[in-house]
Amino acid sequence: RCMASSVQIPSDLLFRQLFDYQSYTYTYLLADCQTQEAILIDPVLELVNRDTHLIEDLQLNLKFAVNTHCHADHITGTGELKKRFPSCKSMISKDSGAKADVYIKEGDRVVFGNKELNVLSTPGHTNGCLTFVLHHDGRPVLAFTGDALLIRGCGRTDFQEGCSATLYESVHKKILCMPADTPLYPAHDYTGQTCTSVREEKAYNARLTKTKEEFIGIMERLNLPYPKAIDKSLPANMVCGVLEDLPNK
Amino acid sequence: RCMASSVQIPSDLLFRQLFDYQSYTYTYLLADCQTQEAILIDPVLELVNRDTHLIEDLQLNLKFAVNTHCHADHITGTGELKKRFPSCKSMISKDSGAKADVYIKEGDRVVFGNKELNVLSTPGHTNGCLTFVLHHDGRPVLAFTGDALLIRGCGRTDFQEGCSATLYESVHKKILCMPADTPLYPAHDYTGQTCTSVREEKAYNARLTKTKEEFIGIMERLNLPYPKAIDKSLPANMVCGVLEDLPNK
Ligand SMILES: [Fe+2]
Ligand SMILES: [Fe+2]
Numbered sequence: 001r002c003m004a005s006s007v008q009i010p011s012d013l014l015f016r017q018l019f020d021y022q023s024y025t026y027t028y029l030l031a032d033c034q035t036q037e038a039i040l041i042d043p044v045l046e047l048v049n050r051d052t053h054l055i056e057d058l059q060l061n062l063k064f065a066v067n068t069h070c071h072a073d074h075i076t077g078t079g080e081l082k083k084r085f086p087s088c089k090s091m092i093s094k095d096s097g098a099k100a101d102v103y104i105k106e107g108d109r110v111v112f113g114n115k116e117l118n119v120l121s122t123p124g125h126t127n128g129c130l131t132f133v134l135h136h137d138g139r140p141v142l143a144f145t146g147d148a149l150l151i152r153g154c155g156r157t158d159f160q161e162g163c164s165a166t167l168y169e170s171v172h173k174k175i176l177c178m179p180a181d182t183p184l185y186p187a188h189d190y191t192g193q194t195c196t197s198v199r200e201e202k203a204y205n206a207r208l209t210k211t212k213e214e215f216i217g218i219m220e221r222l223n224l225p226y227p228k229a230i231d232k233s234l235p236a237n238m239v240c241g242v243l244e245d246l247p248n249k
Numbered sequence: 250r251c252m253a254s255s256v257q258i259p260s261d262l263l264f265r266q267l268f269d270y271q272s273y274t275y276t277y278l279l280a281d282c283q284t285q286e287a288i289l290i291d292p293v294l295e296l297v298n299r300d301t302h303l304i305e306d307l308q309l310n311l312k313f314a315v316n317t318h319c320h321a322d323h324i325t326g327t328g329e330l331k332k333r334f335p336s337c338k339s340m341i342s343k344d345s346g347a348k349a350d351v352y353i354k355e356g357d358r359v360v361f362g363n364k365e366l367n368v369l370s371t372p373g374h375t376n377g378c379l380t381f382v383l384h385h386d387g388r389p390v391l392a393f394t395g396d397a398l399l400i401r402g403c404g405r406t407d408f409q410e411g412c413s414a415t416l417y418e419s420v421h422k423k424i425l426c427m428p429a430d431t432p433l434y435p436a437h438d439y440t441g442q443t444c445t446s447v448r449e450e451k452a453y454n455a456r457l458t459k460t461k462e463e464f465i466g467i468m469e470r471l472n473l474p475y476p477k478a479i480d481k482s483l484p485a486n487m488v489c490g491v492l493e494d495l496p497n498k
Contacts, residue, residue: 004263004280004287004307014253019441021270027441031253038253050440057453058253191299192268194443204306 003199007141007181009134013115014058015142017185017194018051020044023074023229024188027051028144030134031060032113039064039112041132041144042187043077045241051077052084062088063112066104068146068187069129070096070237072159072230079242090240093121096128098238099245104130120174122148124167125155131175140182149175150186151196152205157219159227160234164219168212176202252448256390256430258383262364263307264391266434266443267300269293272323272478273437276300277393279383280309281362288313288361290381290393291436292326294490300326301333311337312361315353317395317436318378319345319486321408321479328491339489342370345377347487348494353379369423371397373416374404380424389431398424399435400445401454406468408476409483413468417461425451 009015014031023044029051031038038060043051055062062085065078070092078090078100089101091110104110106121110132117132125147134142147155149171157164175184180199201208207218239245258264263280272293278300280287287309292300304311311334314327319341327339327349338350340359353359355370359381366381374396383391396404398420406413424433429448450457456467488494 004285004309005282006258006260006263008257008260009255011255011257014255017266017443019268019443021441033254036253047441050442054442057449060253192270192296193299193303194266194268200306 003203005181005197005199007139007183008136009141010115010136013134014038014060016054018047018054020047020074022046024190025071025074026185026187026189026194028185029054030112030115030117031058032115035113036060037063037113039066039110039117040077040081041066042068042071042146043081045075045077045080048077048080048084051081055085061085064089064091064102064110066091066110066132067096067098067100067237068132068144069093069126070098070160070234072227072233073188074229075233075236076241079240079245093128093130095121095123096126098128099240117144122146122170122174123161124148124157124163124170125160127161129155129170133178140178142185143175143178143182144185144187145175146187149184149201149205149208151189151191151193152201154205154207156222156224158222158224159230164216165212168208168215171208176208252452254430254446254448256388256432257385258390259364259385262383263287263309265303267296267303269296269323271295273439274320274323275434275436275438275443276326277434278303279361279364279366280307281364284362285309286312286362288315288359288366289326289330290315291317291320291395292330294324294326294329297326297329297333300330304334310334313338313340313351313359315340315359315381316345316347316349316486317381317393318342318375319347319409319483321476321482322437323478324482324485325490328489328494342377342379344370344372345375347377348489366393371395371419371423372410373397373412373414373419374406374409376410378404378419382427389427391434392424392427392431393434393436394424395436398433398450398454398457400438400440400442401450403454403456405471405473407471407473408479413465414461417457417464420457425457
């Protein structure tokens, strides 16, 4: 097989990638076209109006607002979406430490209509990082990797419960072991790219193609600036983005 | 059929959407996975390095760099890509007035490997605006609409050879007459959305769901600012983005 190859998603799956120009976050809308049940992965507070209009235009029923992890760079739209769509429940991993209606962990399924995401635990960027995988015809055809694996990169490991050894294991044992054609959709990109594949990251990821020891050294030497939105984002995300629920309010 | 529905692209078609944060331009990489022949639609000069790396990583042969029209908001990457990939030819419509290796018009086909785009003439934003359509299983499954049709909007008609009556006819007679499920990929979006469909634009496009007369009035009253990059972009794009070929150099 060549480097460029493709897999097909179900013909009755709606899939929309959405972007936040401020935090460079990708939000994903998925829906089962038969039942109209939908989920949003990693919605952003400031873009809840946009997402609400799109969900209404497409006449979808938002069932879950799911976070791959407790974000440090933007406030989740989950809490606000629950106000707009009363039947919507928030979802996150228990290990995130954040509040949510439904806690999910490795082996769980996020079900919307006749479709489902399989939940993988991929800690390292934070303890609670999850990766979501949609299967079709017996193979993974969409994987949402959060900040565990980015296009030619990965999430930082110097904040929250960051641990580069753990991240290395997560990416190699949970994500890069999927079939080479598997499309990977990250929580962020800073170069204008929208997706990658297992094959490409195994060949070209500048950090994760290295040995574990080299990877740990690379991550230690990154010397990244203090995350500019972390002091505002983390407390808000611990209460699901509902600012009125902040302890100091 | 519900508002949310999906069509399948060929399993041996590589399709990558790329974005420029400066001019909000979408660039599209398409390749035939069997032959590795590839085309880029609307590449941006400042991102030629990114696009070159991706094409090299995917081991593709770039055959054509195609512009939907002569852009006023960014300089095309076409000329620079031809230097990086000597076998690459530039393509644009004759009506654009711009220089290119190959001129295309309605009814022509842009062939890469076993795949092809059908060329439609969709003037109104400029005289030379083209829309490209990829068919699969006897129906359109991808349409690249340039600035003729944007998500819930359309390109401006107050510059270049802009004519709102012409644009209205182009969009209705060439684009919105395709099957409702047809996914539409614009040259720009300013809201973080990545694609739309014929069904959605027929139902929700704020301008193009109006009558022709109302549309003309809406476009007349937009009162948009002078395009900030036009004085630099237009002369450069007339010579295919090769700045050394500018008459005043
Ligand atoms: Fe994060
Ligand atoms: Fe334009």
